[in-house]
Amino acid sequence: MKFHLDEKIWLIASFGVIIGMMLFTGYQTFVLGMGPPSGMETIDPQKVDVTAPFDEPGVYEIGENEYEVVMTLQLFSFTPNNIEIPAGSTVHFTMTSKDVTHGIQVAGTNINAMVMPGHIQRITQKFDETGEYLVLCNEYCGTGHQFMATTITVK
Amino acid sequence: MIKNSQTTLSCILVILFGFVLFYVGTDGFRAYTAETARLYKLMEQNPTLPHVTLEDSNSRTYPISDLEDKYLFITFMYTNCGTVCPILEMNMGQVFNLLPEEYIGEDIVFLSISFDPERDDPATLAEYKSHFYNADGETWRMARIEDEEELDQLLETFGVIVIPEGNGDFGHNSAFYLVDRNGVLIDVMDYTKMDEAAERVISILESEKGA
Amino acid sequence: MNQFIYGLILFIVLALPPVSNLLESIMIVHMHMQMPLLVVAGFFMGHYFQLRFPEFFQRWNENGIPGILLFTIIMIYWMIPRTMDEALTMQSVQLFKFISLPFFAGVPLRDSWPKLSLRGKNILITGFTLMFIGMGLLYVLSPEQLCNNYLLVEQITLGWGFITMAICMVIYLAYKTFINEADYE
Amino acid sequence: METTLKQSWRDNAYRALGISPEDAKLSKTYLLVSFTTLLIGGLLGLLQGLNRAGLLELPTWLNYYQVLTAHGILLILVFTSFFTIGYFYAVHSHTLGGLLPKVRKLAWIGFNLKIVGLVLAVIPILMNEASVMFTFYPPLAAHPVFYFGLVFFVIGIWMCAFGSFIQVANWRKENKGQHVPILSYFATGVFVLLFFSSIFVAIEVFMIIPWALGWVETINVMLARTLFWAFGHTLVNIWYLSAVSAWYVVVPKVIGGRRFSDTLTRVVIILLVVLNIPGGFHHQIIDPGIHESVKFLHVFMSLAIGFPSLMTAYAMFAVFEKTARKKGGRGIFRWFSKLPWGDVRFLAPMVAMIAFIPGGAGGIAQSTNQLNQVAHNTLWVVGHFHLTLGTSVALTFFGISYWLVPYLSKRVLTPAINKLGIYQTIFWSAGMVFMAGAMHWVGLLGSPRRTSYTTYFDNATALSWDPYLMFLAVGGTLLTIGILIQVYAVIHLMFFAPKGETEFPIADVEDIATPTPYWTERWGMIIVIMLLVIGMGYVIPVVDMIINAPPGSPPFRPW
Known part of the structure; x- marks a missing residue:
């Protein structure tokens, strides 16, 4: 195959874009620790209520300005709901689903993760700005899907 | 014709090279896994126990040298393990049963060492011990090594490799370790061959008696 | 010459510590990606x-069998x-890997x-197929951890x-056996 | 020499005689079903758009999610597959010298199986027994009949794939050592991908059926989801590859130019076939249970698909420029005016290609890990595939219909219908600019996909999305007008347009073109490489999902 010069340039540039995206993604994931949520722990989806820590979902202070939210997602609600935390705190979410596949998304933040039955999902976010954040389920889960939402209030 | 013989010669050379490569690489066709290679090396070196401080299921803290006037039959485990450790400990119990009672506690002490000191506190160890009816806390002790450095040194000396899996579990290799009265590692045995291990221990103890 | 440069670039990239560490961190990637690459x-x-030593190859590898x-x-x-x-734990073995795989294989x-x-060619592929099946069964069925790392x-x-x-490879061999290329070419 | 002479004589004979009535009937029937589903699916889409914007409340007996399931299945699965099969069987008939009787028979069997499957799948949806979306993620459990329908549909597709393979193999036997004509080569790529990717969904459905019937209690949720995306993502790319065939081969002829390098075209097809299936993992970037390093390797596998597309972009613009300059076009950009913008057969695929520029860029963006986390499951994604599938693919298919339908029905494209087609393209483009544009933007703000109208209890953030959603409704309305025009045009061209001969436009390669290497014809080897790539992508995560599986999930029916 014979390549023209401009074709060569284009192909190298294309390849460069792809490799560039790769390197940047890798740098963010492995050096900055910004990888996508990938909780590896598993749980019996039918026994969530009796398995620690999900037998007691809630907001726990685990350090200075550091909170853990142990959360279950179930057909059309989040437990706990209407969470309140002080501004500037880092929140670690530990979540699982009691029934079907859900998704958690907090508008205005980078929180976006699939929460699936049998798997424990983790995601961490620092809330600096005060306000009320909308938390919603972004994976279709049934008739009441559009009502599956709650809020995080940062004070 | 000359060329042909050269090719034959190079064939032979290549095969020879391969033979040497495999011979060196597998310690003379003996060790095909790093684990067996490790065992051969351990047996040749006979390392001595480093100084470590144990905290056992009865919350007693003492250096391992306190036990050194006796033979030690050691395994490495962690209580949260759902795969190999229960089998390892169960098999250890069988060896325990196979030994004549006269030796137990007198000439030999069984010791299960946890490499997960964070979770395996004395209470957890005591609970775990209760699953193995012959682990009495005296003649068969379960202990952790709280000091990270000491633990690492012991694991390294005995060539125990522990890889955290990230979800609270560990991948690790398993074997029976036999240490003599001077704190020298004298044998590493397959943990699935309890009879062989028991025989080996008995023969050592008996020969010592005879001498 | 181009090919040599592509190969050299690939070799250098593979030898970069971050790349080799990443590839070696997963067992299957280590064996089935890094090594073949x-x-x-x-x-x-x-x-x-x-091109540089045509003599050498002609004389010592005339029928391809030694190679x-x-x-x-x-x-x-x-x-x-x-x-x-050992490639993971011993520098010398690691070095040998990076020399032997490209230059001796x-x-x-x-x-x-x-x-x-x-x-x-078919004998070689068949041999490797059998070997792969054997290795596969060994690794899948072995209850013991064969690699410490x-x-x-x-x-x-x-x-x-x-x-x-x-x-x-079986599919490939079957394709070669059952489809007569002469019918199409 | 003699054989080539004979060959070209035969080609000319077929070209002169046109397609045989039996082959035409087959393709026409496929296309008719295709555009009927487009009409139904499109109208359902309008309902959704209006509801989502808060303008229309659906009656209690018609659930939003029911409508969405039907819309997805009809348009992503049925409209596209029937069109592609109708199109490529016409291609085979034209370029390979008529369909073999057994191949035609296979295609009819496939047709009937697919119709049976379609009916079986649609009935539970209509009864609100299968509101599981076209992705049907377990543990959502639809009525078992829904899954039986899918099985029939997949087997129907396999019949058509086998038919295509037999036809091509037969041609190659009769034309030893020659390259398969380029459009049939595309068809082979498409059917290879269809066959192998649908194996994954078949495995998934056979996992689900005993579970949906209650014979087994639980299912491995992660595994089912992964198998789905091995199929689901490839499916979309199959339609894309079908559209690309028209870009490479048909469009140059329509504008009066030559094809870009034959070798490059075939290499692009091979790359798209080989690289495609593991790309499905970028739908699971923020899933639990897949390790970060595996996800990282998959970024590469996903982005690699972008490479052949970028090659395509170059090739297309090279052809345009060359042709336009030959016609006297000048300047850096002024030559654009020399292209036949008034010809719908060019305009529709051209707009489709332009839409693929932002569409493809969005695809590259959202298949990288961290960027995906921003866009995943928001309306951005819906906007993205309405650009790629809804515009690049659909509009190319529309463009094809303006010559394919009259070619099959032995009628001609009248200037009036051509003009109508231009309007159609304008409506469609404008509708998509409104709808997909609004979707992308509001998706970045966080508005989720797959949800009926909601303000989340009058949440201020959610209320602020409403103005954008209004654009979505406007776009949806324009698109519906586009669909009505399109379906009218197809019906007209099929049954009412004036009789006559329409050409099947296949561009020739450049005279100076270098010959294509023969290895491009070795499909056995290409398939083996494809399987190896699939193995590279899937062995690690799938073994992990099976060995480290959590206890499974029982079925749920939360609607």
């Missing part, structure tokens, strides 16, 4: 050696669980492959990787 790098670089033997030996050597482990493969008869689940994954490759 090293061979591929050697395969490309081989062209240069062929393919060397290739096979090196490949088998790196399939031993122990060598994988990739280069001779480059020189030998075109010299082999169709039958020879890799977890049991990675070992099973590697086993299935071997079996997948074997299946692909």
Whole structure:
């Protein structure tokens, strides 16, 4: 195959874009620790209520300005709901689903993760700005899907 | 014709090279896994126990040298393990049963060492011990090594490799370790061959008696 | 010459510590990606050696058999669980890996492959297929951890990787056997 | 020499005689079903758009999610597959010298199986027994009949794939050593992908059926989801590859130019076939249970698909420029005016290609890990595939219909219908600019996909999305007008347009073109490489999902 010069340039540039995206993604994931949520722990989806820590979902202070939210997602609600935390705190979410596949998304933040039955999902976010954040389920889960939402209030 | 013989010669050379490569690489066709290679090396070196401080299921803290006037039959485990450790400990119990009672506690002490000191506190160890009816806390002790450095040194000396899996579990290799009265590692045995291990221990103890 | 440069670039990229660490952190990637890529790098670089030392290859590898033997030996050597482990823990073995795979496996493969008869090629592929099935079964069924640096689940994954490759090669062999290319070409 | 002479004589004979009535009937029937589903699916889409914007409340007996399931299945699965099969069987008939009787028979069997499957799948949806979306993620459990329908549909597709393979193999036997004509080569790529990717969904459905019937209690949720995306993502790319065939081969002829390098075209097809299936993992970037390093390797596998597309972009613009300059076009950009913008057969695919520029860029963006986390499951994604599938693919298919339908029905494209087609394209483009544009933007703000109208209890953030959603409704309305025009045009061209001969436009390669290497014809080897790539992508995560599986999930029916 014979390549023209401009074709060569284009192909190298294309390849460069792809490799560039790769390197940047890798740098963010492995050096900055910004990888996508990938909780590896598993749980019996039918026994969530009796398995620690999900037998007691809630907001726990685990350090200075550091909170853990142990959360279950179930057909059309989040437990706990209407969470309140002080501004500037880092929140670690530990979540699982009691029934079907859900998704958690907090508008205005980078929180976006699939929460699936049998798997424990983790995601961490620092809330600096005060306000009320909308938390919603972004994976279709049934008739009441559009009502599956709650809020995080940062004070 | 000359060329042909050269090719034959190079064939032979290549095969020879391969033979040497495999011979060196597998310690003379003996060790095909790093684990067996490790065992051969351990047996040749006979390392001595480093100084470590144990905290056992009865919350007693003492250096391992306190036990050194006796033979030690050691395994490495962690209580949260759902795969190999229960089998390892169960098999250890069988060896325990196979030994004549006269030796137990007198000439030999069984010791299960946890490499997960964070979770395996004395209470957890005591609970775990209760699953193995012959682990009495005296003649068969379960202990952790709280000091990270000491633990690492012991694991390294005995060539125990522990890889955290990230979800609270560990991948690790398993074997029976036999240490003599001077704190020298004298044998590493397959943990699935309890009879062989028991025989080996008995023969050592008996020969010592005879001498 | 281009090929030599591509091969060299590939070789250098693979040898970069972050790349090699990443590839070696997963067992199956270590064996089925890094190692073959090293061979591929050697395969490309081989062209240069062929041009540079045509005498040598002509004299010592006339019918391709010594080369393919060397290739096979090196490949088998790196399939031993122990060598994988030691490549991670011992500098010298690591070094040997980066030299042997491209230069003792990739280069001779480059020189030998075109010299082999169709039958020879098929025998080689069949041999590797059988070996892969064997290695696959070993890794999948072994209840013990064969490599100290890799977890049991990675070992099973590697086993299935071997079996997948074997299946692909069986399909290839079947395609070669049952489809008569002369019907189409 | 003699054989080539004979060959070209035969080609000319077929070209002169046109397609045989039986082959035409087959393709026409496929296309008719295709555009009927487009009409139904499109109208359902309008309902959704209006509801989502808060303008229309659906009656209680018609659930939003029911409508969405039907819309997805009809348009992503049925409209596209029937069109593609109708199109490529016409291609085979034209370029390979008529369909073999057994191949035609296979295609009819496939047709009937697919119709049976379609009916079986649609009935539970209509009864609100299968509101599981076209992705049907377990543990959502639809009525078992829904899954039986899918099985029939997949087997129907396999029949058509086998038919295509037999036809091509037969041609190659009769034309030893020659390259398969380029459009049939595309067809082979498409059917290879269809066959192998649908194996994954078949495995998934056979996992689900005993579970949906209650024979087994639980299912491995992660595994089912992964198998789905091995199929689901490839499916979308199959339609894309079908559209690309028209870009490479048909469009150059329509504008009066030559094809870009034959070798490059075939290499692009091979790359798209080989690289495609593991790309499905970028739908699971923020899933639990897949390790970060595996996800990283998959970024590469996903982005690699972008490479052949970028090659395509170059090739297309090279052809345009060359042709336009030959016609006297000048300047850096002024030559654009020399292209036949008034010809719908060019305009529709051209707009489709332009839409693929932002569409493809969005695809590259959202298949990288961290960027995906921003866009995943928001309306951005819906906007993205309405650009790629809804515009690049659909509009190319529309463009094809303006010559394919009259070619099959032995009628001609009248200037009036051509003009109508231009309007159609304008409506469609404008509708998509409104709808997909609004979707992308509001998606970045966080508005989720797959949800009926909601303000989340009058949440201020959610209320602020409403103005954008209004654009979505406007776009949806324009698109519906576009669909009505399109379906009218197809019906007209099929049954009412004036009789006559329409050409099947296949561009020739450049005279100076270098010959294509023969290895491009070795499909056995290409398939083996494809399987190896699939193995590279899937062995690690799938073994992990099986070995480290959590206890499974029982079925749920939360609607």
